[in-house]
Amino acid sequence: MLSIDENGGDMAAFRRRVEYAYIDSPRGGGGDSATSSSSGPNDRDHDHDRSPEDPPEDSPQARQRLHKSASVVLSRGHAEELFQKNFVGMLNKRGYNVRDFASRDSTGSIASLSGWGLGSLNNLNDSSETSTSSITSTTSSMSSVILGLREPNHGQGPLHIAVRKGDLQVLDALLDTECAEDIVNLQDNNGNTALHFAAGSWRRPQCAAIVSRLLATGADVRIKNKRGLTPIAVYMLTIKIDNAPIVARLLEHGSDPDTELDGEAMLFTALRRNLAAIVSALVAFGASLSSLNQDGLMCYEVATPRLRRIMIRSIRKAPPFLPPTQRSKCMRCSGALLSPKRVVSNFLKRILGMRITNHQSNCYHCGLLFCSQCLKPTQVADALPPGFARSRIDDLANVKTCPLCEAALKERQQKMHARQSLDEHNNMLFGLGA
Numbered sequence: 001m002l003s004i005d006e007n008g009g010d011m012a013a014f015r016r017r018v019e020y021a022y023i024d025s026p027r028g029g030g031g032d033s034a035t036s037s038s039s040g041p042n043d044r045d046h047d048h049d050r051s052p053e054d055p056p057e058d059s060p061q062a063r064q065r066l067h068k069s070a071s072v073v074l075s076r077g078h079a080e081e082l083f084q085k086n087f088v089g090m091l092n093k094r095g096y097n098v099r100d101f102a103s104r105d106s107t108g109s110i111a112s113l114s115g116w117g118l119g120s121l122n123n124l125n126d127s128s129e130t131s132t133s134s135i136t137s138t139t140s141s142m143s144s145v146i147l148g149l150r151e152p153n154h155g156q157g158p159l160h161i162a163v164r165k166g167d168l169q170v171l172d173a174l175l176d177t178e179c180a181e182d183i184v185n186l187q188d189n190n191g192n193t194a195l196h197f198a199a200g201s202w203r204r205p206q207c208a209a210i211v212s213r214l215l216a217t218g219a220d221v222r223i224k225n226k227r228g229l230t231p232i233a234v235y236m237l238t239i240k241i242d243n244a245p246i247v248a249r250l251l252e253h254g255s256d257p258d259t260e261l262d263g264e265a266m267l268f269t270a271l272r273r274n275l276a277a278i279v280s281a282l283v284a285f286g287a288s289l290s291s292l293n294q295d296g297l298m299c300y301e302v303a304t305p306r307l308r309r310i311m312i313r314s315i316r317k318a319p320p321f322l323p324p325t326q327r328s329k330c331m332r333c334s335g336a337l338l339s340p341k342r343v344v345s346n347f348l349k350r351i352l353g354m355r356i357t358n359h360q361s362n363c364y365h366c367g368l369l370f371c372s373q374c375l376k377p378t379q380v381a382d383a384l385p386p387g388f389a390r391s392r393i394d395d396l397a398n399v400k401t402c403p404l405c406e407a408a409l410k411e412r413q414q415k416m417h418a419r420q421s422l423d424e425h426n427n428m429l430f431g432l433g434a
Contacts, residue, residue: 094165095165146174147183158183160197162194164201172213180217181218184218193219195221195223196225212249215249230259233266242274243277244281247282257282267279267291267299276306286316286317287299288319289368312405317385318389321359327369335373337361361375364400376406379410381396
């Protein structure tokens, strides 16, 4: 865990202070500590195999031992209250303005932060049991404190505020606690998680590091706030620069590339703002080129020629074939999808009960609709991305592509050959050197 060194606030120091405050801890001072730490397994077994020398339960010696155990529990509760005050004070000195809304009972007193109460005194038979549990409960006490802290205006926890402030020291300290998986997806009064704030803080230089840290801890990219926005939607609404790595990280962890913003896929947002790198990342992770905007136009249709080429180059997975019901004309030249000859041929096949070839007007690469003049058999089928085949029975030697996809595949093939030539050259050099 990283330490926090401001105004004497050190997380490790707070941990040590709590451990020393427990009178039964092996590190604590006083005679009771030595007595508790010297207790062994045989001492804990006396409830099951009481010797004649042991005093009866109603004897003064037994009552004295129970009183000692009660003192241990009460001292431990005082230590937890001390830790809570110190921890909250450290955060508030850094401007967090958090309060504890979970650890006070109806009477206003501090409740036990790790499941202890006065009722548990009746279950204590030996102070050595208290010693063991008090040592192991220090971390759970701190976790309980963290889970109960909120700032009063928006219900944000310390992790929310650390992300908003870009406070990496507090962020790392919080995510190194045992309750990290609980607080990382904690929502404030508006439904925002820490990842929502991280995605919206793209101006900060440490934004990428914060997003990666939260994702590594288990932040859920699918959680929506009260406006129905996921973290990637918040990022796309606020981003002003073409910064693709954060989008890619969110997509890698399960964000939907077709997430809608104001009724349109966020690919439209990237196209309108000319964010080429983000456009490429969205398409590479499966964003649909045929998503419709409010005017009924597809992403492919509203994109500039440059961004259209970028989208085609970025295809890694086979998009679904666009059905002819969506477009009745070629999406390149606006001509009829089927020539008169093809229409007659299909009509005769239908009468004779013969099989009609499916997807006659679809480009095999992008899946969009083109006429027979614009669709040609591809010469570079080997440049299709690995695992791109839409069906095991596809004959890649006879598939057809549109001119834009054919150009993108030829470019990819040239890069593949150049990379292969470079590898062969390096192998020859290494072979000569050997």
